Amino acid sequence: MDALYSCNPTIVSSASPPIPLAAAWARSFSPTPSRPLLNLAQGVPGAPPPQQLLDRLAHCTADPETTKYGALEGDDPLRVALADDVVRTYGTLQGAHPVGKDDVVITAGCNLAFYATMLALAQPGDQVILPTPWYFNHAMTLEQLAISLVPLPCPAPTFLPSPSRCAQLVTPRTRAIVLVSPNNPTGAIYPPELLREFAALARENKVALVLDETYRDFVDGRPHGLFAETAWREYLVHLFSFSKSYALPGHRLGALVASHSLLTQVSKLLDCLQICPARPAQRALAWAVDGTRPWREGTRRELEARQRVFREGVEGVEGWEVVTGGAYFAYVKHPFGSSPSQLVAARLASLAGVVVLPGSFFSPRLPGDDAAQDDRYLRFSIANVDETTLRLVPDRLRQLSELWPSLSPSLGDEA
Amino acid sequence: MDALYSCNPTIVSSASPPIPLAAAWARSFSPTPSRPLLNLAQGVPGAPPPQQLLDRLAHCTADPETTKYGALEGDDPLRVALADDVVRTYGTLQGAHPVGKDDVVITAGCNLAFYATMLALAQPGDQVILPTPWYFNHAMTLEQLAISLVPLPCPAPTFLPSPSRCAQLVTPRTRAIVLVSPNNPTGAIYPPELLREFAALARENKVALVLDETYRDFVDGRPHGLFAETAWREYLVHLFSFSKSYALPGHRLGALVASHSLLTQVSKLLDCLQICPARPAQRALAWAVDGTRPWREGTRRELEARQRVFREGVEGVEGWEVVTGGAYFAYVKHPFGSSPSQLVAARLASLAGVVVLPGSFFSPRLPGDDAAQDDRYLRFSIANVDETTLRLVPDRLRQLSELWPSLSPSLGDEA
Missing domain, CATH: 3.40.640.10 (Type I PLP-dependent aspartate aminotransferase-like (Major domain))
Structure with a gap:
């Protein structure tokens, strides 16, 4: 039993919120105490207020x-x-x-x-x-x-x-x-x-x-x-x-x-x-x-340190590259060529337990435009977790790189 | 120094929020301990939560x-x-x-x-x-x-x-x-x-x-x-x-x-x-x-009692009439004939210290429509104050009625 009335076609044809999709990817991973889920998707403060x-x-x-x-x-x-x-x-x-x-x-x-x-x-x-x-x-x-x-x-x-x-x-x-x-x-x-x-x-x-x-x-x-x-x-x-x-x-x-x-x-x-x-x-x-000025100043220094830690860690993984980064986010080029970023993000979550947002979420959806460039990238919200957790990321990227050749080249169910 | 850019004409020509105008009327009254301001304008709970x-x-x-x-x-x-x-x-x-x-x-x-x-x-x-x-x-x-x-x-x-x-x-x-x-x-x-x-x-x-x-x-x-x-x-x-x-x-x-x-x-x-x-x-x-069900039930009974007190009080003032009422509001016909409700509301606030909203706030603004009917009315939010305060209202209405013949028939500065 659903509505007899119809909705505004402008809204019906408009995009859906992307964060719930990333949440679904996160649920597809089975974390263990030694291999926790690393959620770097939505940009959220990693620590409570003072x-x-x-x-x-x-x-x-x-x-x-x-x-x-x-x-x-x-x-x-x-x-x-x-x-x-x-x-x-x-x-x-x-x-x-x-x-x-x-x-x-x-x-x-x-x-x-x-x-x-x-x-x-x-x-x-x-x-x-x-x-x-x-x-x-x-x-x-x-x-x-x-x-x-x-x-x-x-x-x-x-x-x-x-x-x-x-x-x-x-x-x-x-x-x-x-x-x-x-x-x-x-x-x-x-x-x-x-x-x-x-x-x-x-x-x-x-x-x-x-x-x-x-x-x-x-x-x-x-x-x-x-x-x-x-x-x-x-x-x-x-x-x-x-x-x-x-x-x-x-x-x-x-x-x-x-x-x-x-x-x-x-x-x-x-x-x-x-x-x-x-x-x-x-x-x-x-x-x-x-x-809270001193506390905010401390948070800023912490995030700057995390940017360094993250960049150094990812630089050690072959094929992955932190292209830009500042404040909450780092924009990372994945090594899987023309594979759609949404497929890469879905697999990074389900197989390696790292949830990030694909570049395609931040790009025009119309054909013929610049989506191709952004499909090479993933957004990592490095603010979400502490430095120790952030140090776990490079190994996970390495794991996905090793698995990748054995995976089907097509989109499949993951995205 | 103001904006060089222009704004959306749909919004520029749209109505302004009316509550701040009522707040300005309220400020025009000088309350005393024995003659307090009675604010029955915005529909607000008269008591805090439990x-x-x-x-x-x-x-x-x-x-x-x-x-x-x-x-x-x-x-x-x-x-x-x-x-x-x-x-x-x-x-x-x-x-x-x-x-x-x-x-x-x-x-x-x-x-x-x-x-x-x-x-x-x-x-x-x-x-x-x-x-x-x-x-x-x-x-x-x-x-x-x-x-x-x-x-x-x-x-x-x-x-x-x-x-x-x-x-x-x-x-x-x-x-x-x-x-x-x-x-x-x-x-x-x-x-x-x-x-x-x-x-x-x-x-x-x-x-x-x-x-x-x-x-x-x-x-x-x-x-x-x-x-x-x-x-x-x-x-x-x-x-x-x-x-x-x-x-x-x-x-x-x-x-x-x-x-x-x-x-x-x-x-x-x-x-x-x-x-x-x-x-x-x-x-x-x-x-x-x-x-909080029992508390809400008590609030309901209290408001029903206030509706009765208000209606009985206003019925004792010549010319004023509570036409409808229920829950938070009562819609009251004022005795000043074709005087615009906004003028009546402005004077009721500044001269008698009772702030209410004029019927014109709830009516089409275009000429030729039904604004005339609503201009005969004022909205009283009887939820805002307790029963004792509500009992002060009839006297204030009486005061305005007594003053009215001595006031200029035109809109003046008040509204």
Whole structure:
């Protein structure tokens, strides 16, 4: 007995979430105490938040005040804390109008911030430029909203987008250019000068530059200087997630920093999408932005160490190559030539117990485009596990390489 | 310095959230200890959740497990608990396929459930039938998604929608009929037989019947028998909010019960909109669905008592009339003839310290339609305050009535 009514054909024909498929691969492996499953698929914090933050979260949750509705733009103490953090992270603005709380809106996760931003900027049929490989939820969002996705291929080995190639893609229907740095899935860190070139391109063409910096806190130094210039409100839409920096994705909080005119439209959308973001974690995070700096600094150093350990380990396995890496992710070239990355990922999970995402998850699905390049790659989320566990990965890769010649060359049931 | 880029004209021309306007009216009143502000505007629980639930919430938040991502459809224990609650509330199905966890998806609030449902059902230009007066976030959502809103006027004094009038509005582009019972804003409770007629209409025309039952737990008895028939999945989309029943809107949890084919599409949307709902409250609520039944029953009786107290109080004030009422809301006819409800609401707040929402907030904004009827009304959310506070309302209404003849007949600055 199923529905007599039919659904929106745009949504029916749109892509399904890929993470559950990786979860199914994970279930196909039988772990043993000496051969555990290594899940490097979804980008998730490998350790809980610090005990002090957990205590604050519980304390704020026990207060009946946080069971009430809050402001639709988020609670002021967190907006103030995040605005101060932006000033601290990106440099102090000389002159008037530094980033303040009125430039900030808190959302129920960074995905929702992206969804609201796209809805606020583009109508069905408008165009948004997305570098490929892309973060799949960005591509899915555009598909769901019938916004035309214009892929900007980022070639190996740097996976950096080219401003001049991007300029050729801009048309009168272009509404935004979306960049993610540090990048998901490649881990590539976009240099400040490159971001400055994209800023100039966005201003010149009067389109928004949507810059998702979810993984910003895991890289040392100032990510870019755009916020330190008065012109940032003319073009910049900054997206941030509290999930990764503060290790609490289960609380679902993100943020958006942008011009007053965009936030006015976004607020209308958020009134219908979220009413307000969940409140207990907002209150705890207002403290945590300053209160957990040393812990976040430690996490950053740990991830940098993991990147080194991972790279060195994989370099010792014949045929496998870490092409880019930074913050949470490493983008790894597999040695199985034209075998589809989805087949490689399925077998790596079921036969060697390492769950990763295939490059094809981050690529255009249409024939005739750049999917072929990304099919040579796998995304490893090295943030998920500790260094000791990460050291188990190279042997597993070696095991799959040894098994590979005996396996059927066709797709089979695994993918 | 503002944006050089422009925003989506559909969103730019769409309505702004009305609650902040009511908040501005509230600020225009100077309360004193003997004359406090009575805020009956936004529908909010007047008392915190029971201490046992607060304790559980804090306990679940302290567990680092709940800082992690969860399942995108929500966590199984809460889905199971809600499915069981549906069976208990609406009657046991004779035969196969009673409501189970796979029929349930948990969302970051009931507004998000509505947003995802509309996106999953309708494309821009498709039609959705909405009884008027409506819940403003429903109308805003349709406007934002460029879905054509077809108003179904519900005449005073019952404010019940007519199935035969609705049938005349159905076209080949109709994708859904949306009903809210108990109603927001009128408080009208739709009889089971009326809902059965709408169910037949929806099945016959192969459109979805979206039934928002956010205020269900505040009315005694079985709301309807639709879930007790095997055919419910053919047409019914049930929306529920945990915010009101469990007094925790700040935690943002709602739910959607529908066919497998709708939930498949909704899940794609939720992967981009929420990734997963916030987790600590999900765990606490899995207990609270059964664990707080006596408390919820007590709240229901309390609200029924408040409805009586309010009605009796207002009946004693000349010219004012409680036309409908149930669960959270009462819809009250003001005595100021053709004065716009927004002017009446602004003055009631600034001069008499009672904040309510004007009927115009729940009405079509286009000229030539039924706004005139709703401009005679104000929505009082009687759930917000206790019985003692509620008893202060009649005197305040009397004060405004006495002042009214001395006030300018024009709109002025107040609204």
